[in-house]
Amino acid sequence: MSEIAVVPDVASAAAELFVEATAGAVAARGRAAVALTGGSSAAPLYAELVKSHKIPWENLQIFFTDERAVPPDHELSNYRIARQELFDKTPIDARQVHRLRGEAKDLDAEAQRAAREARETLGVPPRLDLMLLGLGPDGHVLSLFGGVAGSADRGDDVLVRHVAAPQHIDPKVDRLTMTPFLLVTARTVVLQVTGAKKAAVLAKAMKGPTDLVACPAQWLRKAAGRAVVVCDEAAASQL
Numbered sequence: 001m002s003e004i005a006v007v008p009d010v011a012s013a014a015a016e017l018f019v020e021a022t023a024g025a026v027a028a029r030g031r032a033a034v035a036l037t038g039g040s041s042a043a044p045l046y047a048e049l050v051k052s053h054k055i056p057w058e059n060l061q062i063f064f065t066d067e068r069a070v071p072p073d074h075e076l077s078n079y080r081i082a083r084q085e086l087f088d089k090t091p092i093d094a095r096q097v098h099r100l101r102g103e104a105k106d107l108d109a110e111a112q113r114a115a116r117e118a119r120e121t122l123g124v125p126p127r128l129d130l131m132l133l134g135l136g137p138d139g140h141v142l143s144l145f146g147g148v149a150g151s152a153d154r155g156d157d158v159l160v161r162h163v164a165a166p167q168h169i170d171p172k173v174d175r176l177t178m179t180p181f182l183l184v185t186a187r188t189v190v191l192q193v194t195g196a197k198k199a200a201v202l203a204k205a206m207k208g209p210t211d212l213v214a215c216p217a218q219w220l221r222k223a224a225g226r227a228v229v230v231c232d233e234a235a236a237s238q239l
Contacts, residue, residue: 002191002206002220002227006236010041013230014192015048018130019055021188025129026059032129033122035063035178036086038078039134041192046085057091061121065131066143066177067100069107069165076171077102100160100176107162111176115159118182126159128186131178135193138169139201139215143177145169152212155179180219187225191217196234203238 007013018034025032036042049055064078072079079099087097098117104110118126138146145151145166155161159182163175183189193202205217206229212218220227 002223002229004206004229004231004236004239006231006233008232010192010194010230010232011044011048014041014045014132014190015052017188017190017228017230018045018049018132019052021130021190022055022060025187026056031059031061032056033061033063033127035065035128035131035182035186036078036082037065037132037134038067038081039136041132041134041194042078042081043085045132045192046082049086050089055090058093060092060096062092062097063118063128063178064098064100065133066175067102068171069102069174069176071103072099072101074102076173102176107174107176111158111160111162114176118159125156125185126182128182129188131183131186131189133183133189133191135191135198135202135205135217136169137197137201139205139217140169141191141217141219142180142183143175144180144216144219146214146216149213151216153179154181154184156181180216180222183219184222184224186223189220189223189225189227191220191227191229193229193231193235195232196237198231198235199238202229202231202235206239
């Protein structure tokens with residue numbers, strides 16, 4: 001069962017969960033494996049994280065939940081946002097960052113490479129300590145889009161997948177994405193949701209009839225670890 005936290009400041013609350021999850025992982029296992037998301041929730045969270053004095057930066061291994069098929073300095077790149085707003089402002093070393101190479105000419109081969117890197121870094125089966133997510137208007141998380149049959153595939157052996165450009169979501173570019181396996185096995189998953197425009201889709205994700213194709217965010221219901229939805233009052237208005 002997912003926890004739902006209705007808070008006045010979503011980014012601040014998510015940052016507190018980041019501190020809790022990473023500190024606990026480092027205390028238990030000597031490091032914390034974190035998957036960062038993109039979208040509108042990323043920059044506000046990063047602004048909160050850079051102010052924290054409680055994050056064990058040197059003990060983090062940083063991954064990305066998904067990436068667009070663009071170069072790392074492109075305005076649409078999730079990595080670019082993280083580098084500019086987080087990595088360049090904290091003691092994170094480049095060797096700690098495992099990015100998805102959206103500029104790769106062969107995205108299927110890049111997905112396979114990224115999956116190998118995850119296994120080599122995290123072990124077999126790989127398990128994240130913290131996965132950060134945002135919620136798309138079609139109910140997508142990661143780059144698992146609503147209405148796409150593959151969004152219901154857990155992808156245990158695949159781990160990272162090339163996804164064709166969505167036709168109903170902008171920007172219309174191909175993506176690389178972690179598969180639901182890494183979501184459902186993560187020790188902590190945090191979904192940030194803000195605004196009244198997300199209220200109906202959040203209600204569908206949390207309370208609607210189970211349909212992972214229509215609403216891939218329902219994968220949170222299957223999380224084996226702790227799953228926390230951090231939202232404001234407007235986003236929670238239909239729960």
